Amino acid sequence: MPDSSGKASTAFRTIGELSNDTGLPQHILRYWETRFPQLRPLQRAGNRRYYRVEDVALVRRIDQLLNRDGYTVRGVQQLLAAEKGSPAAAEVAAPAESPVTALRAIRDMLAEALAAD
DSSP: BBTTSBBBBBOOOEEEHHHHHHHHOOOHHHHHHHOTTOOOOOOEGGGGEEOOHHHHHHHHHHHIIIIIIIOOOHHHHHHHHHHOOOHHHHHGGGGGHHHHHHHHHHHHHHHHHHHHH
């Protein structure tokens, strides 16, 4: 199933394509690679970046948390680290956030699950 760029939804994206799809400048995507160890696109000859489907989803999630939900870079780092560690660690970190933010996170996870089906 092609997306707006004409590629299949499972195809790799270059940094330019991802920038166009998300509306984020390329330098922001490169900066996020330095701040979020979970975001590691494949790099080929000439340091050309290729983002996998998981990387694209992570970029969209980071964008949502930073630019719409009001998290700081440090807050998103902690949230992603807690989720990577274990589901129990994410639940321990959750009480510090507002109920609205927690509900948005649950809604986003459900939407991702529905999209994956």
